[in-house]
Amino acid sequence: MVSLKDIASACGVSVATVSKALNNHTDIGADTKARVQQMAQEMGYHPNAAARTLKTNRTYNIGVLFIDGNHSGLTHDFFNHVLDSFKRTAEAHGYDITFINNGRMQNRKMTYLEHARYRNFDGVVIACVEFSEPEIIELVNSDVPVVTIDHLFNNRIAVMSDNVGGMQQLTRYVIGKGHRKIAYIHGLPSAVTSARLSSFYKTLEENGIAVPDEYVREAAYRSTDETYRETRSLLELDEPPTCILYPDDFACIGGINAIREKGLRIPEDISVAGYDGIEIGLHMLPQLTTLAQNMDAIGATAAEQLIDLIEKPKTTLIQPNIIVGEVREGGSVAAPRS
Structure with a gap:
């Protein structure tokens, strides 16, 4: 195992100088620091984890x-x-x-x-x-x-994640496309769900759009089975929505399956949007509109x-x-x- 003493000997400096260079201290010259760090890398030096723990009182x-x-x-x-x-x-x-x-x-x-x-x-x-x-x-x-x-x-x-702002952006986007009959299948109760749901209602209210209670449904995040069932129920309403927002991109797959089983086309007959921006949405046909979180x-x-x-x-x-x-x-x- 390479020691600080070995590096000091190879560089022609003291062990103290090597220690300062490897710990990025500022009281030694930049050239010396770079030379010591380069030598340590070439010699395959790795600090002893136990010694570092004793010195810093941290386990890293x-x-x-x-x-x-x-x-x-x-x-x-x-x-x-x-x-x-x-x-x-x-x-x-x-x-x-x-x-x-x-x-x-x-x-x-x-x-x-x-x-x-x-x-x-x-x-x-x-x-x-x-x-x-x-x-x-x-x-x-x-x-x-x-x-x-x-x-x-x-x-x-x-x-x-900016759940309030994200849902506001997404809802405004579909409103901007002309939709007024907008349904939302949201996730199970949580702080995230509460923020998104409140933002959904508020954004619709700000745009003078009323949302019927039957347009707002609940399904577990990432549950394609539950979004499939809730989507079927929405499509069977006397006045079905023209756009459905889903709790996340993965769960959206269940809704898309229900829509296509009904013989409807996306987006010609009904629009859908997800949430998260995961890679799978990029490979759907048509490509999924979604609120892409900065993961x-x-x-x-x-x-x-x-x-x-x-x-x-x-x-x-x-x-x-x-x-x-x-x-x-x-x-x-x-x-x-x-």
Whole structure:
């Protein structure tokens, strides 16, 4: 194993100078620093993790708590992009990530907080969980640095997609195409759903459009079966909608199947729009109109905020970080038939 002494000997400098160069100190010359860092790389030097932990009192390991209700895990087509961005950003700052689970300790399940402490995580990011669960509340209220994604606690940093603004953009877009009979199949109750639903109602109201109660339906996120059933019910109304908004792009597939079974064409007979901007929408025919969330920015911002909280706890602001998305215009929304 290459040591600091080996690098110092190869560069003709002191061990102290090598240490300062590798830790990016400013009290040595730029040329010397670059030469030492280049030599360390060529010699295959890697800092000893245990020694670094003793020196900094940090493990450089971040816990990820991610529990998808549909048990899709890392195949989840929205959060897999968010978590990949989080991972890449954390690794660029020298951190590893480990997923949190209910491991066992003394013949019983550990809580999430116990697991975080057992692994000695420097911090934890929480995404796609039931945030009202007691174990989640316990972890959030602990002394472990935490950042949440798409849920706001008063005392924690949150990274939030602009759900209010996103739904406003999407609803205004379909109104701009001439639609007045707009249905919305929203997700199951959550902070995200509440924000989008309120924004939907408010945007219609601002444009003088009334929405019948039967136009607003509920289906689980990513459930093609439920959106299929709700879409069939909408199409059987005496006055069916001319446009249907779906809880997410993946669930939209179920609605499209129901529409085509009915012998209707998209967008000639009825328009549809999704939410998220996942890749599958780009391959639909016609290409799906959707509110594309900035998944890379959500993940990267969560990592940067958590690392700031770990490394600079006294100066990092505890506040929500709102990430704006944009309407991605496909071919699934057109003017309604007169």
